[in-house]
Amino acid sequence: EAKGTATPQVEGQTDKLWVRFDNWFTALLPGVAKGNYWVLYxxxxYHTAIVGDPSRRYLWLLSRSTKVNADVREDLLSRxxxxxxxxxxxxxxxxxxKMPN
Structure with missing residues (x-):
């Protein structure tokens, strides 16, 4: 289980975060597991969200449920x-x- 902390990149704003993960890997290589995450939507x-990074190389579509209907999915992709x-x-x-046992 990975634990972490999130801090705003700009004090008082919560749309752009520095996230630092605390696990065995970060103990070996401190400073490597610091992520630059933007809450895009x-x-x-608060049922769905989009999180990305400023390089636009990483993107996560997040949902509180395991299934998202096609309209919601397309809206997230469009955004x-x-x-x-x-x-x-x-x-x-x-x-x-569908995962193997």
Missing amino acids: VSDD ARQQGYDTTRLIWRTPDS
Whole structure:
């Protein structure tokens, strides 16, 4: 289990965060596991969100539920594309029901 801390890049603003992970790997290489994360979008009900990094190389579509309908998924992808992210390179999570035992 990885533990971490998040701190704002700009005091008082929570849309751009420095995230530092605390695990066995970071004990070996301090300073390596510091991520630059941007909260790009949060739905009004806090059910979905988009998080990326400023290089636009990394992107996460997040949901509180395991299934997201096609309209919500396309809305998230569209929002990410509008901010310059290449959504054709996303790696989609395999559902638990399709994972090998």
